[in-house]
Amino acid sequence: MSTWSEYAVWWQLHPLTFLGAIPAAPTAVGDATVEHRLDGLEPWLDYLVELGCNGLALGPIFASESHGYDTTDHYRIDPKLGTDEDFARLVERCRARGVRLLLDGVFNHVGRGFPAFRDVLEHGRASRYASWFRTDFDEPGTDGDGFAYACFEGHRHLVALNHAEPEVREYVSGVMRHWLERGADGWRLDAAYAVPHDFWHETIGRVRGEGHQNAWFVGEYIHGDYTAAVREGALDSVTQYELWKAIWSSLNDGNFFELAWALDRHNGYTDAQLPLTFVGNHDVTRLASRLEDERCLPHALAILLTVAGIPSIYAGDEQAFRGVKYERADGDAEIRPAFPPQGPAGLAPHGRPVFRLHQDLIGLRRRHPWLVRARTRVLRLEKLAFAYEVRDPDGDAALAVLLNLADREQVFPVGPAGARRILASRGSGWNGLVEAHGWAILDLRP
Template identity: 35%
Template sequence: MKWYDKAVFYHIYPLGLCGCKKENNGEKEQHFDKLTQWSDHAAELGFTAIYIGPLFESEGHGYETRDYKQVDCRLGTNDDFKKYVAHCHEKGMHIIVDGVFNHVGRTFPAFQDLLKNRENSAYKDWFCNVNFGGNNEYNDGLSYENWGGYNLLVKLNQRNPEVKSYLFEAIKFWIDEFDIDGIRLDAADVLDFDFMRELRGFTSGLKEDFWLMGEVIHGDYSRWANGDMLDSVTNYELHKGLYSGHNDHNYFEIAHSVKRLLGICGDTRLYTFVDNHDVERIYSKVNNKEHLYNIYILLYTLYGIPSVYYGSEFAIEGKKENGSDWNLRPCLELDDFKDAYENNEITALCAKLGKLKKDYEVLSAGKYEELLLTNRQFAYSRSIDKKTVIVALNNDDNEAVITINPRTECMGAKIILDGSNKAKNEEVEAKAENGNIIVKLPANYGTIIELS
């Protein structure tokens, strides 16, 4: 398996985590000591990769890029980042950064040249649908295509050979200077397909197993994630099912999404998550907080590449207010969570699941098979080389005893995820009987069972 197919990602939004100013006025700050501390925390919990971004010099929230070869001065310097990557590599973690190639900020030098020199600008074809007879809210005396209706995000023309050359040179710089291991393509669902195909070939020639993952919300994910373009895309469909399937006591929704996506994407592992910097925290979206336990088991054990957003391992809240995302991107201090390792069930669960992912290759490489499905109980297996584990879940408010046909020869059943709900003083039980697995699950609880 390639490193990313068995990775467990920790997602850091650095400008938020570090409490940086929301507008970049050029004042230099230094936060890589804090970022290193949080990455060490991630390693301790069993994460094997860090997705950190946005990272490069920008105007505000990070996606209005100003300089593709400079770390945002609100975080630190290029040298700071180089040392940070080396440290994470020493800890056994790969590093992924944001690649914002669809649009730039208005202070991007080429766009400033366009505003100044208009029709005579050497960069007039770097941007999409520039109209010198138009205007906008900035009173530029011209208009242009943007992203999402926001004129502060100027759309790049990815079909322009000069633009492609510029961006590819920047990517080579990140690899050569910082030794990054992959790129998350922002707004990949509106990037030019030919651009992504060329990008795949270019990066494959620069670094073996360099990972390209794209931000895609809706649609047929295989259009982007395939052998010619990206290695993976964000699995927003499953993200929705993971919370609504529990809120509605409807495991059919989750199972249907898994089956549908496997049918569409085949062996391609999608980037799975329960929350991120653009959506509300899972703690705030799930009605019954006890369901978090099963949601995280699903995140780690379904077919895909799991990712946990910083702070969510502590089960923190986070809701949008007045359309703003800043509540989703808070400044946090690790010292405020020092008791979580012993007292927070979700923190402890992430650590256990991270260890299981390292110890049991079947949880990453194993074939998925649905074994039992009702509105409130769900069981599936992951199998490879005659090794099988079963994930059994109960989202009912009452204890459930379920009988699972493992569809393979089975003499014994061993619980490998701590089988006790200490808060309720209830035990999980599992046994092999007449070729079946009989599992007793406490209310709103799940487990993982190894067959022998």
């Protein structure tokens, strides 16, 4: 694994919607007017640094038919966002601020306008690209194409690649190398769970073997065996959806037993890799809308930023943006809004307290960099009261995180006498006292 990634705190965004390129009518391949929207990210780079982050994780930026996940050309910046020159300027601006850049690699599927698939549509089984896709030319299909093909989770406009095809493996590794050479620091591998492990092992191995040993690769895994995915796929990290669910679910249900179970499993995962941890991203209902009691939002953030792993903040969550994910054609609209075109100055002031809380907790993580590999141990476990210790596996440093969901204050007799309060809700933290619906983080060093 790259050493720099252990110190990364990502700020993630979906560029096409963030920069106002969507909603827009889909454009035919090659017909799109170039819009230089990527330059609009510059003022947000200072904002993410002010927040405490040092990494920019971008959603899809390559030529696509609509939302970015229906790619038509992995070697071309989406005209709705800009050009190669715009990307080069973004890289320079990130470097000037010490900001790492993570790209979104959509390599499980492509759009129907992908040139190789268009060739198959035109020439059928005679196409030299017929083996790039999982096609069945003996079946008529359902789209009037004259043949059947595999797609991504029932979405016929997302055509699944054939990951056993050597040319597909060479194509994907070539794309990865190209953009790493252009200044990217790593790849988020979209829908990695739908791709055979050996595909990632081979393609990532090729890229590392050609001068990119320091690149970071994180696979999107919603379920399954995270440890096997890392081991067999040569990945550095996976998305920790199991912890994401346990955080908001335990807070909503008033049941910390679920969180304790997930943290125990999280210890096991971090023995093998450092997962990408989060409480929000571009695919899920925003935290402020997911939580049934807004008083629980600081608890969720305290958990995220004190446990092991590499944390990611979804743009807008640090301002307590709201938005619900729906299972319908426009179901992502609320969770992927356009941000103010004038930059951070256009944000409403009422989000500032949550922004400040993020700053405080990210700052705590910066002052305790060992948290990336911390081991978690339960100190007190009740349905509405939870305390856990996070300890440096290679030293004496340790913190205690105290969480209270009850309607009354509680005393947590943890740690040595006089344990020092680092951060807490108002009225919490002295001698283990935590106010009703409060939280506290203590330094356990004597």
